[in-house]
Structure formats: structure tokens, C-alpha cells
Amino acid sequence: MSVLKSKAVILRGVGEYGVEEVTVDPPKAGEVRVKMAATGVCGSDLSAINANLAVIYPLVLGHEGAGVVESVGEGVTHLEPGDHVALSFVPFCGTCYVCEHQQPNLCRVGRSAPGTMLDGTIRIHKGDEDIFTLVQLGAMAEYIVAPVASVVKVDKAVPLDRAALVGCAIMTGVGAAINTAEVKPGSTVVVFGCGGVGLSIIQGAKIAGASKIIGVDLAENKLELAEKFGATDVINPEGKNIVKEIRKMTKGVGADYGFEAIGNSVVMGQAYNATREGGVFTAVGLGKPGTNLEINAYSLPLSGRTIKGSMYGSGNPPRDFPMLLDLYQVGKLNLDDMVTQRYSIDQVVDAFDDLKANANARGVIVFDEALK
Amino acid sequence: MSVLKSKAVILRGVGEYGVEEVTVDPPKAGEVRVKMAATGVCGSDLSAINANLAVIYPLVLGHEGAGVVESVGEGVTHLEPGDHVALSFVPFCGTCYVCEHQQPNLCRVGRSAPGTMLDGTIRIHKGDEDIFTLVQLGAMAEYIVAPVASVVKVDKAVPLDRAALVGCAIMTGVGAAINTAEVKPGSTVVVFGCGGVGLSIIQGAKIAGASKIIGVDLAENKLELAEKFGATDVINPEGKNIVKEIRKMTKGVGADYGFEAIGNSVVMGQAYNATREGGVFTAVGLGKPGTNLEINAYSLPLSGRTIKGSMYGSGNPPRDFPMLLDLYQVGKLNLDDMVTQRYSIDQVVDAFDDLKANANARGVIVFDEALK
Numbered sequence: 060m061s062v063l064k065s066k067a068v069i070l071r072g073v074g075e076y077g078v079e080e081v082t083v084d085p086p087k088a089g090e091v092r093v094k095m096a097a098t099g100v101c102g103s104d105l106s107a108i109n110a111n112l113a114v115i116y117p118l119v120l121g122h123e124g125a126g127v128v129e130s131v132g133e134g135v136t137h138l139e140p141g142d143h144v145a146l147s148f149v150p151f152c153g154t155c156y157v158c159e160h161q162q163p164n165l166c167r168v169g170r171s172a173p174g175t176m177l178d179g180t181i182r183i184h185k186g187d188e189d190i191f192t193l194v195q196l197g198a199m200a201e202y203i204v205a206p207v208a209s210v211v212k213v214d215k216a217v218p219l220d221r222a223a224l225v226g227c228a229i230m231t232g233v234g235a236a237i238n239t240a241e242v243k244p245g246s247t248v249v250v251f252g253c254g255g256v257g258l259s260i261i262q263g264a265k266i267a268g269a270s271k272i273i274g275v276d277l278a279e280n281k282l283e284l285a286e287k288f289g290a291t292d293v294i295n296p297e298g299k300n301i302v303k304e305i306r307k308m309t310k311g312v313g314a315d316y317g318f319e320a321i322g323n324s325v326v327m328g329q330a331y332n333a334t335r336e337g338g339v340f341t342a343v344g345l346g347k348p349g350t351n352l353e354i355n356a357y358s359l360p361l362s363g364r365t366i367k368g369s370m371y372g373s374g375n376p377p378r379d380f381p382m383l384l385d386l387y388q389v390g391k392l393n394l395d396d397m398v399t400q401r402y403s404i405d406q407v408v409d410a411f412d413d414l415k416a417n418a419n420a421r422g423v424i425v426f427d428e429a430l431k
Numbered sequence: 432m433s434v435l436k437s438k439a440v441i442l443r444g445v446g447e448y449g450v451e452e453v454t455v456d457p458p459k460a461g462e463v464r465v466k467m468a469a470t471g472v473c474g475s476d477l478s479a480i481n482a483n484l485a486v487i488y489p490l491v492l493g494h495e496g497a498g499v500v501e502s503v504g505e506g507v508t509h510l511e512p513g514d515h516v517a518l519s520f521v522p523f524c525g526t527c528y529v530c531e532h533q534q535p536n537l538c539r540v541g542r543s544a545p546g547t548m549l550d551g552t553i554r555i556h557k558g559d560e561d562i563f564t565l566v567q568l569g570a571m572a573e574y575i576v577a578p579v580a581s582v583v584k585v586d587k588a589v590p591l592d593r594a595a596l597v598g599c600a601i602m603t604g605v606g607a608a609i610n611t612a613e614v615k616p617g618s619t620v621v622v623f624g625c626g627g628v629g630l631s632i633i634q635g636a637k638i639a640g641a642s643k644i645i646g647v648d649l650a651e652n653k654l655e656l657a658e659k660f661g662a663t664d665v666i667n668p669e670g671k672n673i674v675k676e677i678r679k680m681t682k683g684v685g686a687d688y689g690f691e692a693i694g695n696s697v698v699m700g701q702a703y704n705a706t707r708e709g710g711v712f713t714a715v716g717l718g719k720p721g722t723n724l725e726i727n728a729y730s731l732p733l734s735g736r737t738i739k740g741s742m743y744g745s746g747n748p749p750r751d752f753p754m755l756l757d758l759y760q761v762g763k764l765n766l767d768d769m770v771t772q773r774y775s776i777d778q779v780v781d782a783f784d785d786l787k788a789n790a791n792a793r794g795v796i797v798f799d800e801a802l803k
Contacts, residue, residue: 156682156707157709160709162709165708165709167708312529315532324728327731336537337537342728342731342732345733346727346728346731346732348729349729350728351727352726352731353724354723354738355718355722355723355724356694356696356699356723357717357720357722358740359699359714360694360714360715360717360740360741361742362740363534363740363741363742364740365737365738365739365740366731366739367736368730368731368732368733368735368736369735370732
């Protein structure tokens with residue numbers, strides 16, 4: 060297997076990113092090299108750009124993608140060149156305490172190797188320069204190398220720009236509703252924040268049979284999207300006592316399930332208080348480091364509420380990615396309308412500008428002209 | 432049915448309480464009059480005395496008791512004079528949103544009638560003076576009237592001073608472990624605070640099959656009690672980084688289940704952080720009004736932890752009281768050693784002094800000489 064040339068979106072400092080030409084080594088043992096088809100443009104990439112996520116430079120961005128296996132490293136027996144795969148941004152080791160407790164979404168092995176492959180080495184180079192990769196992926200590139208534990212085979216019938224989405228927004232959002240909160244049929248749900256993840260929570264709640272799903276967002280176009288993806292009610296919180304309003308909309312008691320998909324500790328508090336006594340509030344958005352969610356220590360036990368932190372939708376990618384794409388194929392999960400804009404890799408700055416402007420449900424960089 | 436004379440422990444102002452002679456009306460429709468056998472001396476009564484719970488004066492104290500039905504009001508068909516009963520401090524209406532959702536422990540109907548019976552009227556008098564009752568019970572009295580929804584029939588084979596305990600400490604603590612947190616066999620557990628409730632959490636965790644149960648308390652005699660009731664390890668947090676210590680004791684990851692049974696927001700934060708990523712922290716103690724539990728808004732989603740507020744052990748008294756007393760009768764639940772001191776009603780000041788001094792697992796006021 061030879062070294063390949065690839066365009067990649069590289070972050071070199073706070074706010075400094077662009078397309079560069081790199082080389083991509085062959086996969087080592089337990090790795091696969093993937094020809095990328097599509098990669099989603101996610102708020103977490105933007106957090107990396109803005110240094111709201113701890114990152115290491117220079118770094119290939121991108122963590123929500125899908126493509127075609129180009130070659131496999133030693134010991135990889137269940138995948139072969141030509142297989143379609145979606146990427147998981149949490150490789151799981153299978154042997155740590157949380158993996159043994161069936162919580163692979165919390166495996167720390169990937170986090171313990173920031174910027175490198177799991178063995179601490181690097182596959183992406185520019186001349187003599189080593190280039191790090193975001194979460195063992197660096198998916199905003201024509202070719203990537205990933206640990207086999209970060210790659211899930213998917214049905215070839217699913218277009219790869221839609222398969223890409225299951226790797227982050229869909230797993231995170233639908234999973235928060237169906238795996239973490241375990242939304243029940245007939246229940247009431249409120250979702251604060253209707254971006255890619257919030258819309259996916261709404262979809263998850265709808266799939267799980269919720270009877271009332273309230274979308275909350277300051278952006279009117281997000282509220283329209285919320286309705287498209289299954290919200291039965293929407294509300295713009297601007298100038299309102301939003302907790303009171305949600306209670307009014309839910310028989311005076313609050314929602315059975317509340318979600319926060321922004322990562323703002325104040326909004327988390329609102330979503331918690333908009334959840335009824337005995338209900339379940341799920342925190343999905345990552346708050347800014349150093350900020351706290353403040354919970355009244357008297358009413359927490361008295362109200363019998365549950366608060367769940369949801370990491371990666373409490374997902375198990377090899378189990379959940381195919382399940383989610385089955386839901387797509389039978390028409391229960393709307394991925395087609397999630398992709399509201401396609402970009403070439405050279406349009407990456409436009410893609411992030413549109414993300415900042417809340418212009419998309421999800422923007423996707425496509426590397427394969429057939430998907431444009 | 433006639434008006435009866437009764438001694439009762441009456442609170443007349445902050446810190447002002449003592450035994451007085453009152454009269455007890457016959458039960459109205461949907462009520463029962465109970466000749467009390469035993470009533471536990473609980474931290475919540477002390478909170479009422481100290482005005483850390485909102486109360487109304489003059490008030491009969493006591494909420495954890497058991498006795499014998501003396502007479503029943505109109506429409507009460509499933510109880511008759513002579514039946515043994517334990518008291519629940521949360522009457523459930525059966526028709527509100529949470530009752531319909533099988534969370535009778537959160538029913539607010541009792542809380543909406545503070546100090547009176549559910550119909551807003553009063554059964555206890557001293558001459559012309561009306562006397563309120565704590566949580567529709569006022570169980571520190573020789574005779575009480577209670578709503579039938581606050582009374583559960585129990586097996587006559589169980590001594591009533593032990594049956595009394597299921598009504599608060601046991602339901603709250605064992606229930607927090609088995610109903611709220613749903614502790615799993617083979618798991619690791621840490622309990623902050625080893626008073627009556629904390630010891631009951633330890634017992635619940637043991638019944639549920641936990642393999643390691645760590646008791647945390649500043650009082651050495653509480654740690655000895657913790658071991659007696661099932662803690663496999665105990666630790667005094669004085670001068671220690673207790674979160675680090677608990678992690679060391681639990682394979683470096685933290686406990687699968689953490690509990691706080693004190694009601695101190697700072698200790699709640701310690702118990703939360705001593706719970707592993709992906710684990711469940713249950714807040715049992717009521718924090719002081721106005722204090723907040725502060726949860727890092729970045730690590731909450733990332734760590735995939737769950738926080739559960741546990742009110743009355745997520746209990747359903749008609750289902751759970753008999754179950755708990757079955758566990759007692761088969762030797763799995765130790766109630767005998769819970770009652771470390773018995774008092775007559777005239778010794779109530781000693782009883783509360785001992786409570787303040789952490790002298791007991793549980794002190795109990797007995798009205799029936801046979802129990803002394």
C-alpha cells in the first residue's frame with residue numbers, strides 16, 4: 060500500500076484554518092484507510108476552531124463522515140476495500156471499565172491519545188511536518204486513516220452523505236432521546252436548541268412515540284426546521300419566562316422529558332426547570348469549561364427529577380448506526396432534509412460561515428461529485 | 432365514636448416544643464384514627480423544630496410511626512379496628528399527573544394542605560385551640576387521625592416499633608437504593624452520611640447485591656454502625672480529599688452509585704464527583720433552601736453521569752411497606768439493630784438531644800409499654 064495525496068482542512072491556530080495538501084500513510088495494524096465521500100460541518104469543529112475544545116496544532120478537522128474503505132491494516136478481517144463505512148468519533152477499547160459496563164460511548168482511550176492514532180503515532184504528514192487529527196479521524200479530508208474501532212460498516216443502499224450524519228448529530232440527538240432519556244410513547248418533550256443535534260432529538264422523540272414535542276430556539280428558521288422534523292409546537296423564548304410558558308403548554312406540570320442541545324449552563328437550568336417533577340432532564344450540549352449548572356439543592360430530592368448527561372447519545376455505534384440507517388430506509392428517520400447545503404472542500408470557509416449564521420440544519424462537505 | 436384524650440408533642444415556635452394534652456376528633460370520611468404504638472425521631476422533625484422546614488404553629492410533630500386502627504371513617508372498607516398499620520408521610524390522591532404516572536411519592540395533595548387534613552379541616556384541639564399536624568399525621572401522639580391514603584396495613588407478626596421505621600428512614604433509604612438508583616448486583620456504592628437514612632441506603636445496596644459499599648461519615652460511631660448494616664468499607668473524610676480517596680477505593684474510576692443522605696450541597700458535589708463516569712448519583716438529603724448543587728456544565732454531558740433526586744425512596748407505600756417488612760421477616764433487612772434507643776413520650780427532649788448528638792441509629796418513642 061502506498062502513501063496517498065489528499066486535500067485536508069487543517070487548523071493551525073485559533074480561527075486559522077484552510078485547505079492544504081497532505082500525504083496519508085497506509086493503515087497500520089487495526090486501522091483502515093478510507094476514501095471519504097462526505098463529512099458534516101458540526102458545531103464541535105467550530106469549537107475546535109475557536110479553541111472552546113482543547114486541541115493541538117496543526118490538526119485536520121472533521122469527525123462526522125462516511126466513505127469507502129480503500130485499504131485495511133493487518134488483523135482487520137471484518138472489513139474490505141469497497142465497504143461503505145460511517146465514522147464514530149469515540150473509538151472503544153472494549154476492555155476498560157466503562158466498555159466492560161456496556162458504555163462504549165464513554166471510553167477514554169481515544170481521549171487519552173489527543174491528535175494521534177491510538178498507538179500515539181501519526182499517519183498524516185506535510186513534507187516533514189506531522190499533522191494531528193481530531194478524535195483519531197480528521198474527517199475533513201479526501202483520505203483518512205482511522206482505528207477500526209472508529210469505523211462501522213453500513214448498507215451500500217444508503218447515500219454516503221446521509222450515512223455521514225449518523226456519526227455525530229444523529230447518534231448524539233436521536234440517541235439522547237431513545238438511549239439516554241428513553242422517551243416513552245405518549246409523553247411530552249421539550250427541546251432547547253434546534254440545531255443539528257436538537258433536530259435529531261426531536262426526531263428521536265417522534266420515533267419513540269412522544270405525543271407533544273416542543274422546540275425552543277431564538278432563530279425563527281430553526282423553529283421552522285423543528286416543525287419539519289417533528290415538533291408539534293415551537294416557541295421563541297425571546298422576552299418570555301420560558302419555564303412558565305413550557306409549563307402552560309404541558310398541563311401546568313412541565314414536560315416529562317427536557318433536553319438542552321446548546322451547551323449553555325443558563326439554558327440548561329431553564330430546561331431542567333421546564334421538566335416536570337419526576338421527569339427526566341437530559342443535558343446534551345457541552346457547556347463552556349468552567350461554567351456550572353446550578354441545581355436547587357432543596358428541590359432536587361423533593362421534586363424527584365432525574366438529570367442525565369448524554370455523551371454521544373449513550374450510543375454503541377456498531378449496534379446503533381445500522382439501526383439508525385434502518386429507520387432512515389423505512390422512512391421513520393428523515394436524513395434527506397437534514398442536509399440543507401452541500402459544499403466542496405474548497406468551500407469550507409463558506410460552510411463554517413453558514414454554520415455560524417445558523418443557515419443550515421446540517422451542511423455537508425462532499426468529496427464525491429456524485430453526491431453534490 | 433367519641434372524642435379521645437391524647438398526649439402529643441407540640442411545636443409552638445422555633446425550638447419550642449413539649450408534651451401537651453389534646454383531644455382527638457373521630458375520623459371523618461376517608462380517614463382512620465390510630466392508637467399509636469411507636470414513632471421514630473427523625474431529622475426532619477428536628478428540621479421542623481429548627482424551622483429548616485416550613486411549618487405552621489402550633490403543630491403536632493412526628494411522621495414515622497405505626498400503631499393499631501382504633502376506628503375508621505365513612506367509606507373506609509379495607510381497614511378495621513385492630514388492624515396494624517404503618518404511616519406514610521405522603522398521602523397520594525391517585526388522580527393527579529404524577530399519581531397517574533405511578534409516582535405517588537411525588538403527589539402534592541398533602542403538601543397543598545400544610546398542617547391540616549386533606550379537606551382543610553383539623554382533628555386535634557386543645558380546648559378551643561386548633562392544633563395543626565405535620566404532614567397529615569402528627570405522629571408523636573397517643574392517638575392520631577390520618578387520611579386512609581397515609582396508612583398501610585402491615586403484618587401483625589412485625590413488632591410495631593420496627594414497622595414504624597418503614598414509614599420514613601427505611602422507605603427513604605432502602606427505596607433510594609432499590610427504586611431510585613436501582614443498584615445492580617456486583618456494583619460499587621458510596622454513601623455520604625450514615626444516619627438513619629444513610630444506613631438504610633447501605634442496607635438497600637446490600638440487599639440489591641452490591642459487592643462494595645463504602646460508608647462516609649465524620650462521626651466514628653456512625654462508621655461503626657455503617658459496618659454493622661452492610662458497609663464493606665468506611666472512611667472518615669476529615670482532612671482528606673474524599674473524592675480522590677473514593678476513586679482509589681473503586682479501581683480508580685469512582686463508584687457505580689453515589690448517594691448523599693445529609694442535605695449539604697457541598698457534600699452532594701463530592702458524592703457526585705465520587706461517582707464514576709456513566710454512574711448514577713442519587714441526592715437523598717434535602718439541601719437547605721437557597722443552596723445550590725453546582726455541576727460542571729462541560730463534564731456533565733461528557734461524563735455521561737446521571738443525577739437522581741430521590742423523594743421518599745421513589746416509594747409506593749402500599750406496594751413497598753409490605754415488601755420491606757417481608758425482607759425484615761426473612762432476615763434480609765435489619766430493623767432490630769436500627770432501634771438503638773426507646774423513649775417514652777415524656778422523654779421527647781432527651782430523644783431530640785440524642786438525635787442532635789448523633790447518638791442513635793434510630794431513636795423511637797414508644798407509647799405501648801410492651802415495646803419498651
